Amino acid sequence: MDKQAKRIQTSVLNAAERKALIWLAERQPKWVTSDFLTWLGVFGSFLIMLGYILTNFNINWLWLSTFGLILNWYGDSLDGTLARVRNTQRPIYGYYLDHTVDGINETMMFMGIGLSPFLNLYTAMAMLIVYLQLTLNVSMNAHLRSEFKLTYAGLGPTEFRIIVIILNTLLFFIKPWQQFERVFVILGKTVYFHALDYPGLVILAILILIYFVTIAKDLRYYAKIDPMPKRKEEKK
Numbered sequence: 001m002d003k004q005a006k007r008i009q010t011s012v013l014n015a016a017e018r019k020a021l022i023w024l025a026e027r028q029p030k031w032v033t034s035d036f037l038t039w040l041g042v043f044g045s046f047l048i049m050l051g052y053i054l055t056n057f058n059i060n061w062l063w064l065s066t067f068g069l070i071l072n073w074y075g076d077s078l079d080g081t082l083a084r085v086r087n088t089q090r091p092i093y094g095y096y097l098d099h100t101v102d103g104i105n106e107t108m109m110f111m112g113i114g115l116s117p118f119l120n121l122y123t124a125m126a127m128l129i130v131y132l133q134l135t136l137n138v139s140m141n142a143h144l145r146s147e148f149k150l151t152y153a154g155l156g157p158t159e160f161r162i163i164v165i166i167l168n169t170l171l172f173f174i175k176p177w178q179q180f181e182r183v184f185v186i187l188g189k190t191v192y193f194h195a196l197d198y199p200g201l202v203i204l205a206i207l208i209l210i211y212f213v214t215i216a217k218d219l220r221y222y223a224k225i226d227p228m229p230k231r232k233e234e235k236k
Contacts, residue, residue: 011150011151011155011156011158011159012155012159013156013158013159013162014151014156017077017158018081021077021078021081022081022085024074024078024081025078025081025082025084025085025086026085028078028082032082033082034079034080034082034083034088034094035079035097037074037075037076037078037079037082038075038076038079038097038098038101039075039101040071040074040075041071041072041073041074041075041076041079041101041105042075042101042104042105043071043075044068044069044070044071044072044073044074044075044076045068045072045104045105045108045109046068046108047064047065047067047068047071048065048068048069048072048108048109048112048113049068049108049109049111049112050064050065050068050112051063051064051065051066051067051068051112052065052112052113052115052116052118053112053115053116055116055117055118056115056116056117059171059172059178060172062168062171062172063168063172065112065113065168066165066168066169069161069164069165069168070161070165072105072161073157073158073161076101076102076105076157077157077158079098080094080098095142099135099139102135103132103135106128106131106132106135107128110124110125110127110128110131111124111128113196117178117194118171118178118194118195118196119194119195119196119197119200120191120192120193120194120197120200122191123196123197123200123201123204124200126204127200127203127204127207130204130207130208130211131207133211134152134207134210134211134214137211137214137215137218138150141218144222145221152210152214167196167199171195171196177195178195180194180195181193181194
């Protein structure tokens with residue numbers, strides 16, 4: 001792995017977010033370390049999952065999920081910035097920990113919302129699979145072309161968190177949306193669609209499109225730098 005893979009961040013909020021993170025990093029107390037922030041982000045993911053599961057009993061637990069999203073952003077986005085500001089980067093250790101934790105975070109988030117009364121578990125797991133495939137693609141490109149791409153179509157993890165926070169807020173205040181349910185029979189199985197299944201399917205379709213467009217672009221790039229060897233002429 002190239003230890004200094006170029007970070008490609010082109011999200012809508014990138015410029016403002018980078019300034020905010022540097023400002024926050026410069027004001028962290030000494031006892032706050034990058035590892036502390038990483039695990040704080042994991043705790044935020046756990047709160048997201050817990051809040052969604054508990055909405056089966058009370059809609060007010062949505063606020064716990066929203067708080068978890070903010071906490072996850074704080075820890076997950078600030079850990080690397082803090083290391084760079086303090087010049088305490090550990091490229092190999094940090095790369096391994098960051099990607100391991102990302103998988104844990106994403107699994108908890110999607111499982112939590114899939115176990116809530118607002119999104120079918122099938123939809124949530126399909127979104128998780130495609131998201132993990134995109135994450136795998138990022139890791140491969142970090143190795144093969146020394147590029148660490150963090151955003152697709154102008155959207156990155158921060159923008160997705162904001163979208164989910166907005167959906168949570170709408171869910172809390174729009175009572176008919178909380179109770180929305182449609183029943184379908186798919187491949188002989190009864191499937192219940194809830195409030196977030198339709199926007200979830202739209203997001204899933206976008207993720208799938210982004211994934212295959214990315215694969216096509218990457219294959220063209222790798223085909224150019226690693227062309228098919230010419231066949232040696234057989235001796236007569």
